Amino acid sequence: MNSPKPKLFRIATVPMSLNLLLKGQLGYLNNYFDVTAISGEGEDLQTVANRERVKVHAIEMHRHISLFQDLKSFWQLFQYFKKEKPAIIHSITPKAGLLSMMAGKLAGVPVRMHTFTGLIFPHKYGYMKRTLIIMDKILCRCATHVYPEGRGVKEDLQKHNITNKPLKVIANGNVNGVDVDYYHPEAISEEAKNQLRDCLQIKEDDFVFVFVGRLVIDKGLRELVKAFDALSKNHKKVKLILMGPKENAHNPKKRRMFHTIYNNENIITVGFQEEVRPYYAISNVLILPSYREGFPNAVLQAGAMGLPGIVSDISGCNEIIDHEVNGLLVPKKNYKELQKTMEKILVTPNFLESLQKNARNRVAESFDKNLVWQELKKEYENALNEL
Known part of the structure; x- marks a missing residue:
């Protein structure tokens, strides 16, 4: 028995x-x-x-x-x-x-x-x-x-x-x-990707950064918005998708940040999404310039779908991202370094391609x-x- x-x-x-x-x-x-x-x-x-x-x-x-x-x-x-x-x-x-x-x-x-x-x-x-x-x-x-x-x-x-x-x-x-079969580069069909691009008014040749998390200062959103706003003035075919719930949007400390978000036509807010894979599938790079993290699932999920990450050099993030291997590490609270790093990955397609090749392998080998x-x-x- x-x-x-x-x-x-x-x-x-x-x-x-x-x-x-x-x-x-x-x-x-x-x-x-x-x-x-x-x-x-x-x-x-x-x-x-x-x-x-x-x-x-x-x-x-x-x-x-x-x-x-x-x-x-x-x-x-x-x-x-x-x-x-x-x-x-x-x-x-x-x-x-x-x-x-x-x-x-x-x-x-x-x-x-x-x-x-x-x-x-x-x-x-x-x-x-x-x-x-x-x-x-x-x-x-x-x-x-x-x-x-x-x-x-x-x-x-x-x-x-x-x-x-x-x-x-x-x-x-x-x-x-991470479920590396569920989060997979081929999980979303071309038709579904095109439909989402049309919905968000993103062209197929646009370069898309995606942020996933609460829209709060501690996630580095203030630095990200400032860096992207400057970047988008020099590069017209860039988009930033902000995926996550707004919190205290009327807080005086956030007023300027949200003003920039609302007034930059290249910043797209989509709110909280239960299904994140389609947004990863139409993006080129995940970006998370957070001040602190435990062990961020977004970086793992995006990596499994072949996206390199630009992330803060902090605990958790730097345990997933190897600098210049499957992404890039930036100092936290430094929008100028963040902007330079975003520009580097934007204007060097060969470098981006090498990071993309390593992104999924790193997650599949260590975090399956x-x-x-x-x-x-x-x-x-x-x-x-x-x-």
Whole structure:
């Protein structure tokens, strides 16, 4: 008689994280473990249940500090763990990590794992920074295994003495890897590409930069808009697609930036898009001059579709892009260097072609989802064997 599969609980604060960040992974793991996905309620949680064919359980958790709700969430997690007796709990977002690691330790869950997909405290100051550091230290103390998503996150954890536990980056980084069959240069037909170009009033011989992310200053949008606006005055056949939701568009700090966006006919805003592949397919280069990143999925997805990246020389981005191999690294917050780099790639087609050839290979070799999933499965098995 076959022994039952070990119970594995994957936990995030909000269901969107489970839906978007772990797409496909939970279904794969369910072949080897009895997987339950836990987060607050929402349509995304039901989407996870239907797509991944895993159990789901809703426990409301707030992203922000809320003492009453946090205690309630902690108690519900503790009771659920005591009742269900999982072998492994594994969290991926900050509040879910803190609450589930504490509740798991108290409930006697043998393997308690947390993945840091990014850190909040390095970008805060004063009381809030100290509070967040204390919370991350408590999280790590209660966890049995701590995983930084990438090298930069690992260095920050070490620099701030968050934990003395071993810190292991699974595979080559990134929480889920990339589906290189789904994100493929030939995934979108020529007809579909032409239709999208017509819709956006882009000519086939236009050179297209694409940005994917929230339209906020921290993503380097101010520098990007300034650099592109200057570039487009000298080069008439360039376009910039901005794909992502606007946030605080009327903020005084952003007023000039959005004024430029609205008044430059070569800048095209398309808002948030569930399906990003067609936009990659009509573009030449991804651009992400962000101030900070965990491990940016957009750079991986675009790379899998054959797009080189112009990205900030920061943790996460520089773990994917090798300078002048599959893209270019630029200093953050420097629009002049960004403009020079954009111009270089625009006027040297042979150089662009060599970057494009390397873009997909780099992602397929190091960040294929199958590699990440298999390494994660091994990590679970090793942890259980050590008990």
